[in-house]
Amino acid sequence: MLYYLVLACVAACSALEPVQVLDRWSGGMKGRITITPPVDLHGWTLHILFDVPVGHFQIWRATVVWQNEREVAVRNVNYDADIRAGSTQTMDFTITADGTEPVGAKYYIEGIHEGPLGEPTTTTSTTHAPTTKTSTTRRPTTTTTQSTTITTTEDNLSWLGVRPLTNVDQGNVTGSEMAYDYHVALGLSILFYDAQRSGKLPNNNPITWRGDSGVDDAVEGHDLTGGWYDAGDDVKFNMPMAWASWVLNYGLLKFPDAYERSEQTAAMCDAVRWPLKYFLKCWLPAEDTLYVQVGDRKTESAYWERPETMDTPHKAYTVTPTCPGSDVSAKMVSAMASGYLVFRDVCGRPILADRLLAASKSLYTFAKKNRGLYSDCVKQADDYYGSTGDEDELATAAVWLYKATGHYTYLAEAIDFYNDGVAWAFDWDDDNVGTALLLYEETSLEVYREDIEGFIDVYNGTSVVTTPCGLTYIDRWGSNKYAANAAFIATAAAANGINPDDMKRYAMSQINYILGDNPYHISYEIGYGDNYPRRPHHMGSSCLVNTTECDVNDPGENPNVLYGALVGGPDDVDGYNDVRSDLHNDVATNYNAGFQGALAGLFHFALDDILPPSPEPVC
Numbered sequence: 001m002l003y004y005l006v007l008a009c010v011a012a013c014s015a016l017e018p019v020q021v022l023d024r025w026s027g028g029m030k031g032r033i034t035i036t037p038p039v040d041l042h043g044w045t046l047h048i049l050f051d052v053p054v055g056h057f058q059i060w061r062a063t064v065v066w067q068n069e070r071e072v073a074v075r076n077v078n079y080d081a082d083i084r085a086g087s088t089q090t091m092d093f094t095i096t097a098d099g100t101e102p103v104g105a106k107y108y109i110e111g112i113h114e115g116p117l118g119e120p121t122t123t124t125s126t127t128h129a130p131t132t133k134t135s136t137t138r139r140p141t142t143t144t145t146q147s148t149t150i151t152t153t154e155d156n157l158s159w160l161g162v163r164p165l166t167n168v169d170q171g172n173v174t175g176s177e178m179a180y181d182y183h184v185a186l187g188l189s190i191l192f193y194d195a196q197r198s199g200k201l202p203n204n205n206p207i208t209w210r211g212d213s214g215v216d217d218a219v220e221g222h223d224l225t226g227g228w229y230d231a232g233d234d235v236k237f238n239m240p241m242a243w244a245s246w247v248l249n250y251g252l253l254k255f256p257d258a259y260e261r262s263e264q265t266a267a268m269c270d271a272v273r274w275p276l277k278y279f280l281k282c283w284l285p286a287e288d289t290l291y292v293q294v295g296d297r298k299t300e301s302a303y304w305e306r307p308e309t310m311d312t313p314h315k316a317y318t319v320t321p322t323c324p325g326s327d328v329s330a331k332m333v334s335a336m337a338s339g340y341l342v343f344r345d346v347c348g349r350p351i352l353a354d355r356l357l358a359a360s361k362s363l364y365t366f367a368k369k370n371r372g373l374y375s376d377c378v379k380q381a382d383d384y385y386g387s388t389g390d391e392d393e394l395a396t397a398a399v400w401l402y403k404a405t406g407h408y409t410y411l412a413e414a415i416d417f418y419n420d421g422v423a424w425a426f427d428w429d430d431d432n433v434g435t436a437l438l439l440y441e442e443t444s445l446e447v448y449r450e451d452i453e454g455f456i457d458v459y460n461g462t463s464v465v466t467t468p469c470g471l472t473y474i475d476r477w478g479s480n481k482y483a484a485n486a487a488f489i490a491t492a493a494a495a496n497g498i499n500p501d502d503m504k505r506y507a508m509s510q511i512n513y514i515l516g517d518n519p520y521h522i523s524y525e526i527g528y529g530d531n532y533p534r535r536p537h538h539m540g541s542s543c544l545v546n547t548t549e550c551d552v553n554d555p556g557e558n559p560n561v562l563y564g565a566l567v568g569g570p571d572d573v574d575g576y577n578d579v580r581s582d583l584h585n586d587v588a589t590n591y592n593a594g595f596q597g598a599l600a601g602l603f604h605f606a607l608d609d610i611l612p613p614s615p616e617p618v619c
């Protein structure tokens, strides 16, 4: 204990105040903090230092902003921001901690004792002692009901710490009963996109541990800042970014009430604007040049550090008439043309909308004129997002342009480009079944309906693996994402009148599995519920703020919670390890997009009271 406190006390030792232990049981403890500030407080952040590793931490009347193995920083909730000098406020908390030995804990208040407000003051990055919970497969949690458990919306949402879903009346918000809080999961997912932002961050950036990064991304003075980092790294791959962008836009256009009623519309508009503004910078029509990637994962993944402290220069890669890439070009058309509709109809930014439409039209012409697979030419993309075709992207681009303009030429071209058949997957390389939906919406033709039904039939068990507990399993990379993408297709199909109840039930079976109907009762979406992955493969989340060195192989939990990220997911027999270097803990902007759309769809059906009862969990 002393050893740790000595390290921790560099900043604040004289100020450490004792924490009262109210109760200690096997595996946990309850504590009380009593603040009597010497000066008036108007908003405060307090750090609690423990002498043992702490698992789950829960506090009432405060919000967790940051957690480390032995340190937690909490901030006031709004109604408790002001504490008068000399007055007293108490706050109780619980932790999980192994064993029954006494736990020592002390606290200090930022600003009063030491440290800048807002950011956690941390001990210099001392190597974390390995947690006792070495990351083997998680055991199912036994839910011990403690008398202290509070399950109110406000409590949950203030615990999330950012962007509360205010005014959502839990009792009345749904017409149909939901097995999981789809709207909470939806709000969280947007936060993941906020955590992926590159460039200069706006003042309302909700992710306290993210700062400006990639602010020098430019080629010969041409600004390429912005966009999303693809995954846990700091590379901007336009192919999956554009796919995530159009799929998110589609979900928002399809289920706007889900965003509205969970008070996420403004947040979502902010989120989807980010890649679109970057795409506008990437397209230089006068020079027949499209930037399609910034950064090179091969050279940059060698370093494990926060994007904020990256000093490797970011190289940028283009497609041109001599290095064609109609696939990625058309994918960006889909993002911008759907973005036009979003900013015209939902987000109320007509000028931005018009710029997006103009760019998408000229880029579509460029794509048709310069056919070819971008990864044949941009070798830096090939190992990660190598493309296998362009007709699916051209079809999607054309149908979005038709939706945006009403010009039949686009519809005719979309129909021409579309290849009939049942897709292997809906993902960043294969738009097909998504395009079938868009075309079905415009034409009601049987051929599209058959391809959609055929796809869900396959996923629903006819010729792919379903894990013993019920997840459609397509691939070991991103097993959750394939299932969630299919769930999104199913919700959109249901909304288009294609076998609605069966489609909704299939979507619920997959989403409920991801949120907890699995053998570990874990939510594979970070931050949802109490039991979720703690070690996502993500540099920013796993490195302490303002440090330049951290280690992907450090077995400790990520100090910064990557709220909302959907991790890769289980193997084909439902097995999963919460290990940072394990592919099952990868995260990516293309993992969350269909998932978020499916959540919006399910919440929309619940609001309309047309969500059938959830399928029984298999596990």
Ligand SMILES: *[C@@H]1O[C@H](CO)[C@@H](O)[C@H](O)[C@H]1NC(C)=O
Residues within 6 Å of the ligand: 116, 119, 120, 121, 122, 545, 546
């Ligand atoms: C991190 O660095 C920034 C810029 O120097 C500074 O404003 C901030 O207070 C630092 N945060 C911490 C936790 O040290």
Ligand SMILES: *[C@@H]1O[C@H](CO)[C@@H](O)[C@H](O)[C@H]1NC(C)=O
Residues within 6 Å of the ligand: 169, 171, 172
């Ligand atoms: C819940 O909704 C119903 C039907 O819309 C309404 O009659 C009732 O007053 C609402 N209850 C609350 C607490 O708002």
Ligand SMILES: *[C@@H]1O[C@H](CO)[C@@H](O)[C@H](O)[C@H]1NC(C)=O
Residues within 6 Å of the ligand: 456, 457, 460, 461, 499, 502, 503, 506
């Ligand atoms: C999925 O399979 C189940 C069991 O065979 C079936 O009852 C259900 O209708 C199927 N759902 C869809 C959307 O095809």
Ligand SMILES: *[C@@H]1O[C@H](CO)[C@@H](O)[C@H](O)[C@H]1NC(C)=O
Residues within 6 Å of the ligand: 058, 149, 150, 151, 152, 155, 156, 181, 184, 527, 528, 529, 530
């Ligand atoms: C809400 O909070 C309760 C009590 O802390 C917890 O059991 C539950 O899992 C939380 N729900 C979500 C969606 O985070």
